[in-house]
Amino acid sequence: MNPDCCPLSESPFTHFNWPDHHPVGLVLDGVAIPDLGEQIYQWAGDQSVNAECLFAETRWEAVSALSPWLVWLSGPEDPVLKGFLELGPAREQGYLLVSDTDRTTCSRWIQSHLQIEMAPGCEELVRIAHPAIARTVIGGNLPRFPVRAIERLMIPDSISGQWHLVEPPAVQPGTTGDQPEKMMASPDLKSAFDAFNRRKDALQIWNSLDESVRKQLGGSELIDAYPLLRSVLDKAIINGCNSVREIMQFLFANLPRTS
Structure with a gap:
């Protein structure tokens, strides 16, 4: 718990x-x-x-x-x-x-x-x-x-x-x-380490984003934007992005459109 x-x-x-x-x-x-x-x-x-x-x-x-x-x-x-x-x-x-x-x-x-x-x-x-x-x-x-x-x-x-x-x-x-x-x-430990690395990349990307991009992801606070940020990161990895730079390029290409 x-x-x-x-x-x-x-x-x-x-x-x-x-x-x-x-x-x-x-x-x-x-x-x-x-x-x-x-x-x-x-x-x-x-x-x-x-x-x-x-x-x-x-x-x-x-x-x-x-x-x-x-x-x-x-x-x-x-x-x-x-x-x-x-x-x-x-x-x-x-x-x-x-x-x-x-x-x-x-x-x-x-x-x-x-x-x-x-x-x-x-x-x-x-x-x-x-x-x-x-x-x-x-x-x-x-x-x-x-x-x-x-x-x-x-x-x-x-x-x-x-x-x-x-x-x-x-x-x-x-x-x-x-x-x-x-x-x-073990498979569980390897999954834990993979999750840690994805989380670390997500936080590194978040710290480099300006306020307007953060709001497009859900809000200026990390707790609000993190679900969508992680979702985009996971999709980037599935699409073959292997570095933080490639993931950021994928992120900017797939930001939710604002009205």
């Missing part, structure tokens, strides 16, 4: 009590936020911060400039959370999680899902810190783990302008080893 929680202009903790006995983490996207490690410590100011670069001490350490970071928050007034809430939710630069285990186990669980085996011996990085990926990959497509590391996600959605509460499905019974299973490609 992914019910609307509250507008992105508000903290989700204005609607949900801070959990007393579960760690709360902020997962931040190093692809979306330049110099993310430095930014985190700027937000923290003179207060101590518990932050982890998730590519550190992994095979991906060489590209740590793009690494997701996990910040364990001290409470709803945490300065890093406040810094993120000023701009991050609307730009989909990260999301919140409530852990169902201790911090170390949760961190290792996320690190074990930084990559996916697309074919035997061929692994690719997953942009696990992007809210739209987390919503599908964690929230909807990975129900069978020895350890249920995450109890709840709070996901910002720039299309609806809302926070969404995402509770992963219950795990199947199993052993509780130190590391969850390796993440393998």
Whole structure:
């Protein structure tokens, strides 16, 4: 279930009590936020911060400039959370999680899902810190783990302008080893990644459109125009458009006519 929680202009903790006995983490996207490690410590100011670069001490350490970071928050007034809430939710630069285990186990669980085996011996990085990926990959497509590391996600959605509460499905019974299973490609996951890429292209196109074109698509607000925008994008792909430029050309050739 992914019910609307509250507008992105508000903290989700204005609607949900801070959990007393579960760690709360902020997962931040190093692809979306330049110099993310430095930014985190700027937000923290003179207060101590518990932050982890998730590519550190992994095979991906060489590209740590793009690494997701996990910040364990001290409470709803945490300065890093406040810094993120000023701009991050609307730009989909990260999301919140409530852990169902201790911090170390949760961190290792996320690190074990930084990559996916697309074919035997061929692994690719997953942009696990992007809210739209987390919503599908964690929230909807990975129900069978020895350890249920995450109890709840709070996901910002720039299309609806809302926070969404995402509770992963219950795990199947199993052993509780130190590391969850390796993440393998599956039809569901491939569909989730394809949907993410189409959504990313749609948002990129939306951000480049002027007000008159947006109104032709249904309104100046993304939530109103998005259904038609996605419909046109899907038709463009069916018609062989393989790049954002080709999709935009198709869009302008097929805009609804105004009277």
